[in-house]
Amino acid sequence: MSAPAVTEKAVPRSERSQARRFAGWREHHGWSAAASLRRLGARPLGTLMTVAVLGLALALPLAFYLLLANVQSMGNALGRNPAISVFLKADQAGAQARLLAGELGQRAEVAAVTVKTPQQGLDELAALQGFSGAVHALDDANPLPWVLVVQPRAGLDAAAVDALAASLRGEQAVDLVQDSSQWRQRLDALLGVGHRVVLVLAGLLALAALLVVGNTIRTDIASRSEEIGVLLLVGASRAFVRRPYLYAGVWYGLFGGALASLLALAIELALAGPAAELDRAYGGSLMLGALPWWLLLGAPLAAAALGWIGARLVSAWQLYQAD
Amino acid sequence: MLRFDPVSTRDEGGHEALSQLSFEVAAGEMAFVTGHSGAGKSTLLKLIALIERPSHGQIVVDGQALAKVGRGGIPKLRRRLGMVFQDHRLLMDRTVFANVELPLLIGGVAPAERGRRVRAALEKVGLLSYERQLPDSLSTGEQQRVGIARAIVARPAVLIADEPTGNLDPQLAVEIMGLFAEFQELGTTVLVASHDLPLIKRMHKRVVVLDHGRLVADIAAEEVL
Ligand SMILES: Nc1ncnc2c1ncn2[C@@H]1O[C@H](COP(=O)(O)OP(=O)(O)OP(=O)(O)O)[C@@H](O)[C@H]1O
Ligand SMILES: [Mg+2]
Numbered sequence: 001m002s003a004p005a006v007t008e009k010a011v012p013r014s015e016r017s018q019a020r021r022f023a024g025w026r027e028h029h030g031w032s033a034a035a036s037l038r039r040l041g042a043r044p045l046g047t048l049m050t051v052a053v054l055g056l057a058l059a060l061p062l063a064f065y066l067l068l069a070n071v072q073s074m075g076n077a078l079g080r081n082p083a084i085s086v087f088l089k090a091d092q093a094g095a096q097a098r099l100l101a102g103e104l105g106q107r108a109e110v111a112a113v114t115v116k117t118p119q120q121g122l123d124e125l126a127a128l129q130g131f132s133g134a135v136h137a138l139d140d141a142n143p144l145p146w147v148l149v150v151q152p153r154a155g156l157d158a159a160a161v162d163a164l165a166a167s168l169r170g171e172q173a174v175d176l177v178q179d180s181s182q183w184r185q186r187l188d189a190l191l192g193v194g195h196r197v198v199l200v201l202a203g204l205l206a207l208a209a210l211l212v213v214g215n216t217i218r219t220d221i222a223s224r225s226e227e228i229g230v231l232l233l234v235g236a237s238r239a240f241v242r243r244p245y246l247y248a249g250v251w252y253g254l255f256g257g258a259l260a261s262l263l264a265l266a267i268e269l270a271l272a273g274p275a276a277e278l279d280r281a282y283g284g285s286l287m288l289g290a291l292p293w294w295l296l297l298g299a300p301l302a303a304a305a306l307g308w309i310g311a312r313l314v315s316a317w318q319l320y321q322a323d
Numbered sequence: 324m325l326r327f328d329p330v331s332t333r334d335e336g337g338h339e340a341l342s343q344l345s346f347e348v349a350a351g352e353m354a355f356v357t358g359h360s361g362a363g364k365s366t367l368l369k370l371i372a373l374i375e376r377p378s379h380g381q382i383v384v385d386g387q388a389l390a391k392v393g394r395g396g397i398p399k400l401r402r403r404l405g406m407v408f409q410d411h412r413l414l415m416d417r418t419v420f421a422n423v424e425l426p427l428l429i430g431g432v433a434p435a436e437r438g439r440r441v442r443a444a445l446e447k448v449g450l451l452s453y454e455r456q457l458p459d460s461l462s463t464g465e466q467q468r469v470g471i472a473r474a475i476v477a478r479p480a481v482l483i484a485d486e487p488t489g490n491l492d493p494q495l496a497v498e499i500m501g502l503f504a505e506f507q508e509l510g511t512t513v514l515v516a517s518h519d520l521p522l523i524k525r526m527h528k529r530v531v532v533l534d535h536g537r538l539v540a541d542i543a544a545e546e547v548l
Pocket of ligand 2: 364365366485
């Protein structure tokens with residue numbers, strides 16, 4: 001009995017009451033978090049519906065992100081080597097091809113030139129899945145031309161590569177010039193649009209999530225207006241009254257966001273089989289994208305923040321009205 | 324301590340629920356407010372709890388001038404008051420214990436201390452064995468006693484009650500009023516609104532009589548026969 005009395009006296013009163021107030025505040029946070037969770041559990045159907053709507057809405061931008069990431073890494077894998085393939089005319093023989101290759105190799109904007117024989121082209125074609133049978137039928141009369149693979153100097157910008165391709169097209173012996181940087185540019189532009197679309201979509205669906213949580217909390221508060229009236233009468237502050245509803249918003253967001261992450265993971269897993277096959281067809285060089293861990297963990301956290309904001313806005317409005 | 328320094332309330336229609344009302348209840352005193360229906364008893368108590376604001380005049384509660392209490396200060400003021408309502412206003416989805424604990428929870432009192440004080444309050448109103456029950460399973464009189472326990476658990480300086488015996492049979496009503504008298508003896512300022520004149524007479528406390536919002540009689544405890 002005497003020991004606590006001594007320690008109580010040793011601490012200044014204001015400090016002690018402040019520490020107690022903080023402890024009380026923390027305790028009520030714990031109580032609110034638990035009570036709001038119990039209330040969600042008390043009407044499981046309504047809670048599940050809200051969480052499901054949030055999960056589906058938030059999974060959509062994640063799925064779109066996944067799609068974009070895959071297209072991008074595919075583009076990266078295929079466009080990593082910006083070499084220009086120069087197909088010579090059918091009447092050009094090996095000697096002429098090597099002569100031209102030497103000439104082109106002298107140019108400042110060219111790093112290297114390799115000569116591909118018609119037979120090498122045929123072998124490459126045969127290596128691609130499903131082509132071997134058809135290709136072997138051509139063994140006697142190979143229709144493929146000689147090809148020069150021109151590697152532009154590293155650090156050359158897109159315009160300079162374009163100019164190089166154009167000048168190659170002007171060569172007498174050249175039939176066709178295939179410049180991979182061109183489709184790469186188009187893909188990049190398309191991906192840029194795609195990213196913008198994901199951002200807009202994420203913004204709109206975040207707003208929708210905010211409204212869904214806000215509306216759920218609104219009906220929640222309306223159905224408990226009597227309790228809120230009593231709490232205010234016995235001296236509860238607005239923050240105190242609001243707290244369980246803010247936690248309810250956080251729970252809705254957290255569960256909805258977690259569901260969205262799980263759905264996105266499920267989509268990724270469903271795509272994993274076909275993606276691996278595609279990757280194998282390209283000799284394992286595609287490095288298909290997966291959802292990064294920070295996004296899978298970040299989605300529930302961001303959704304929880306959204307739920308909090310939705311609950312905060314609605315409760316502020318409704319408690320103001322309650323007065 | 325309670326003081327009304329000519330206080331008037333006027334609604335949008337110009338009707339005065341209270342007009343030029345002046346009186347004081349000393350610290351530790353107990354008084355009844357009585358009068359016909361519509362006399363302004365509830366309005367008077369609402370002014371004390373800052374549920375309504377007067378259009379004129381000054382009200383002081385436990386040394387605090389209410390005009391100086393802003394919106395943000397209302398919760399703090401209410402924590403210094405105990406309030407009992409005719410319809411008890413208990414939270415039906417919480418136990419008797421949790422209902423009585425509410426003011427202490429709001430006040431940030433430590434858990435062990437809360438348990439002690441809630442049990443002391445429940446013991447005072449004779450309901451200690453009901454702490455785990457829900458209010459639904461209690462009789463009207465018992466519910467009202469839970470409401471009283473909630474009002475006094477935080478040891479407020481001022482206790483106000485609006486028709487606290489309105490729903491009770493005469494025997495229970497006497498018991499409840501007796502409880503209020505006990506809290507007065509412990510030093511609490513008590514103001515009870517009631518139109519039950521026979522009951523008021525039995526209590527031998529000061530009586531303030533209102534009629535149409537005006538104070539028409541202020542009878543000292545000794546003069547109550
Ligand atoms: N919400 C309100 N809006 C407008 N006027 C009101 C309101 N509440 C009460 N009044 C009016 O204020 C006056 C006083 O009412 P009050 O409720 O204080 O009376 P009371 O003495 O408590 O009556 P009762 O014994 O019936 O409870 C009455 O004229 C009543 O019509
Ligand atoms: Mg009344």
